Amino acid sequence: MPTTKVPLSDLLSLVSDPCRVDPRGTYPNLGIYSFARGVFGKPPIDGAQTSANTLYRVRRGQFIYSRLFAFEGAYAIVPEEMDGVFVSNEYPTFDVDQDHLLPRYLYWLFQRRDVWRQVAVGAKGMGDRRQRVHPDKVLSYRIDLPSLGEQHRIVEKLDRVAALVDERRSAIEVAERETQALLLKAFQRAIHGAPLRPMAEVAPLVRRPVEIDLDAAYPELGVRSFGRGTFHKPELPGVEVGNKKLFRICAGDLVFNIVFAWEGAVAVAQPEDDGRVGSHRFLTCVPAPETATVEFLRFYFSTPEGLQKLGEASPGGAGRNRTLGLKKLESLQVPVPPIGRQHWFDRLQTKAHEARTIRANTAQDVEALIPAMLHEIFDGGAKAA
């Protein structure tokens, strides 16, 4: 590219429009999402509540960032609808010299991780997990500055592709929801008219106590809420087990995290989970092969009906900690259609899962498109000197 590098200080000027806080006033407020995902409205600041005595007004088209989160891309252009909104002193704001730089071009430039990283190099803050970025760091960052016409062309191109990506993304989301809805419909058909039987008969509790060897290590298994499956916790050395009882988990177990079962902490132990252990908070149930399949039951506990039953079997009100009662689980009634119908449904689940994997891959490709274009446009050709 036949352009020269220009420091942002030639194009941006740090501005500040301080307003003394009036305790009788309220001040509309904005925040900036990390990863350059734009601004968001925050609840207005109440002049009587806040301890700040100065707030700063921002104007549309200004370039703004969060000093605390610049390292992870909290940069934005103030949109039309946020004109005149207030921010604290943690949000440096700049006027853009629009005769030479399109705000939208700057927006696209700051979509790039590379740029965040380069601007934040040497950022202040050692002991703290965060690193503030000083406005001088931003102003001294040097960018390629093509002509306004060229900037227009680049912005137009990126905006066009971004719109397509958005379209694609929402199409994927729609397909995802549709699959889920179809699956639920199919499930309801599968259980239509099926008898209800207690868990104790359908998938009795199977506990496999572990003898603790002080020299051994015990890899623990966790179950995420909201049906998000299992996860691996670090190994627990035998000496650290203390008096906690551990139970072995086998692939194919239906595992309940009893504290969070009511919000969907139910999963099927996968082959890679086999042999891991869980505390007494993790219940493992094994379906009787001729009666029920584990995936069928897991699905039931992800439906509104199944979750409601888990909720009813989980008393307690210590915040989100609601322990699923053991006896209550054993007597919990689940629908048990003929095993053939369950297998039919499980095949549908497998198909749906495959479709979801394919969509996830497509989604990944789609999401990679913009970063690839940014790379090509902003650092194709000449390397920074």
Next chain:
DNA sequence: GTGCGTATGTTGGTCTCGTG
């Protein structure tokens, strides 16, 4: 085993104090 309180981790934010 159960129910419940509490510890710990994560994230997004403001406060305040030492210092040049």
Next chain:
DNA sequence: CACGAGACCAACATACGCAC
């Protein structure tokens, strides 16, 4: 005395473990 940077705080999610 303004400002920068760590201290501190709030809200929430997750995990632990005591006492009955």
